[in-house]
Amino acid sequence: MTPMYPPGVKRHMYLITALIMLSVVSLLVAVGTGSVTLSMTELWQAVRQPDGNASSLIVWDIRIPRALAAFLCGGLLALSGVVMQVLLRNPLADPYILGISGGAAVGALIAITLGAAALWMTQAALAGAMFSVLLVFGLAARSRHWSSTRLLLTGVVVSAGWGALINILLTTSTANTVQSMLFWLMGDLSQSRPTLWHLLILISGLAILLSQARHLNALSRGDLSAAALGVNVARLKLILYFSAALMTATAVTVAGSVGFVGLVVPHMLRLLGARDHRWLIPGSLFLGGSFLVLADTLARTIVAPQQLPVGVLTALIGVPLFLVILHRGYRQETS
Amino acid sequence: MNSPLLNVSELSLCSPGGILCEPVSLSLNAGERLAILGKNGTGKSTLLHTLCGLQPVTAGTVSFEGRDLRQLSGQQTARLCGMLFQHEAEPMPATVYEVVMLGRLPHARQWHWESRQDHDIVQQSLKLLNLSSLATRDIHTLSGGERQRVAIAAVLAQQPRIFMLDEPSNHLDIAFQIQALNLLCERVSQDNTALIMATHDINLAARFCTHVLLLNGKGGYRFGETESVLDSATLSDAFECRVDMIVTPERRLFFPA
Known part of the structure; x- marks a missing residue:
């Protein structure tokens, strides 16, 4: 037997x-499907010659930007989830656990x-997200040893506060603003x-995380263990907190609070065997990106011409998929 | 004359509750093995954590071969001191192999992958602790004793100049306690390194260590060669519990009366 x-x-x-x-297939599928059916040749023509006819407008002005936005957003959320x-050493953590989406939502809803106008909505969301990031950090990290538990509790409590504000805004709004608010909240x-900018943040986030990948492996074994292996834990946590916050805030301003991607994508990859962060990080980017692209393609096609918020689809696809992988992983572990 | 491998002078031991002990001074040369004994809460773990830089040195100095601990980077310290913790949380999944490979982190260079040599060292450490067949198992599926062996394999793979072990015999059956400590002591004399272990097992300390630091819980300590520190009167006083001794042809045995 050869050694393994x-x-x-x-x-x-x-x-x-x-x-x-x-990732490539999902992007091709997203560009190829939609309420207007284009044949392969028409599609190819439209991609090669953006000359302003109807099909090239559909491809270049609607489908490609939307598919890319979905990919960026999914990638950012999955990286941030990892x-x-x-950081919180908690498998239930997701990008929104520290209140970033709540802050962004309150900003946007106000x-x-x-x-x-739409542009100001994005700015307000970004401002809300950043405010929440600094608030949680300021409250949790005032002492020198900001433990994961303290950070987690602070984040969860701040999130609850945002939740209450969101409910106030929803209940006091008129019917037609509630509709657009709901879309924002569901993603x-x-x-x-x-x-x-979005692309730049994704690439720099990826580069920063990859440079810390082996230290992330150590940190997932605990603060003290990592420190004993020579990792500068305080500095690493600072880097992780702010890069995850920036990536999440960016994703939220692009698409609202798309749930589930940041929670399940890292777990799916871990269950598929990618526990080492040098693989888990790039893997999450690609899986998160293509997952959201496919979910969004479904969101805009299954009840066409109507569109569903993509956040609904991520959960609808993600829940059964995740349960299947979890079950398989469990069987492998016990056998 | 060469500086000792580890020199501690006038080191304060503080916990959030206050001062644990009068300033501690001791030194350890290559090849020597030190046991830290004392009741619960007398500062055994605090001392180990301070020596390997996990807690700041508030007063006094710790130096390795003449180099002050405070001047060393985290990575340099981790190459000198290999720490085995008393209990580690394991919330995230990882295989046995991956956990032991983390021991090589202090020797890693940025952007470099594990070398052939790193893999050889990890495999050898796994083999020494009878873990080869468990290499691909998730660590959550292991028993307490198996996890302790994984932690010992990781600290062996780290190849430090000084092993710092907090309760190394935790969760191990008696056969593995002896096997693991024999292994560590062999490694110490082979590589001319040193070992410090905090333990509650006086007999393991007496059997495997050349020196003892006994913290008496009342602010005092005794440091010296094992034979000179360990006797029933001193131990009874330190543990506030009568400790008797019997002498067998091979060794002295201590037990609570």
């Missing part, structure tokens, strides 16, 4: 390759209530346009 060491480098390579292929789970990509 080093374990899994080849397996991990296959996994990442498969995820990259999945970080939050390690803007909607005041009847602000919706129909108005999303990716910019260079």
Whole structure:
């Protein structure tokens, strides 16, 4: 029998390759499907010659930006989910657990209530998210040893506060503003346009996390264990907290609070064997991205011409998929 | 003359509750093995944590071969001191192999992957603790004793100059207690390193350690060679409980009366 060491480098390579292929396929599917059916040749024509006819407008102005926005958003959320789970050392952590989405939602809902334009809604959401990030950090990290528990409790309590404010705003609003508020709260990509900034934040977030990947492996074993292995834990946590916060805030301003991606994508990959962060981090980016692209494609096609908020679809697909993988992982562990 | 591998002078031991002990001074040369004994809460773990830089040195100095601990980076300290913790939380999944490989982190360079040598060291450590067959198991599925062996394998893979072990015999059956400590002591004399262990097992300390630091819980301590520190009167006083001794042809045995 050949020795099975080093374990899994080849397996991990296959996994990442498969995820990259999945990303490409999901983007192609997203561009290829929609309420207007385009044949393969029409599609190819439209992609190659953006000359302003109807099909090239559909492809270049609607489908491609939306698919890219979904990919960016899913990637950001999944990366942020990985970080939050390690930072809080809690498998239930997701990008929103520290109140970032709550803060963003309150900002956005206030803007909607005041009847602000879409651009201002995004700015207000970003301001709300950043305020929440600093508030939680200020409350939790005042002492030198900001433990994961303290951070988690502070974040959860602040989230609850935002939740109450959201309910006040919802109950006191008129019927037609409530509709757009609900779309914001559930996560919706129909108005999303990716910019260079979003891409830049995704790439720099990825680079920062990859540079800390081995330290993340140590940190997931505990603060003290990591420190004993020479990791500067206080500095690492600071880097992790603010990069996850920035990535989450960016994702929220693009699409509202799309749930489930940040929670389940990291777990799916861990259950598929990618526990080492050097694989888990890029893997999460690709799986999170393609997961949201596919969910959004379904969201805009299954009840076409009507559109569902993508956040509903992520849960609808994610729950059964996650349960199947969890069950399989459990069987492997016990056998 | 060379500086001792570890030199501690006038080191304060403080806990959030106050001062634990008068300033401690001791030194340890390569090849020596030190046991820290004392009642619960006398500062055994605090001392270990302070020595490997996990708690700041508030007063006094700790130096390794003449280099002050406060001047060393986290990575440099982690190459010198390999810490085995008393209890570790394991909330995130990881395989045995991955956990032991983390012991190589202090020797890693940024952006570098594990070398062939790192894998060899990890495999050898697993083999020494009879863990090879468990290499791909998730650590959540292991028993307490198996996890303790994983932690010992990880600290072996770390190849520190000084092993700092907090209750190394925790969860281990008697056969593995002896096997693990034999292994660590062999490693100490082979590589000319040193070992410090905090323990409640006086007999393990007497059997495996050349020196003893006994914290008496009333602010005092005794440090010296094992034979000179361990006797029933001193132990009875330190533990506030009568400790008797019987002498067998091989060794002295201590037990509560």
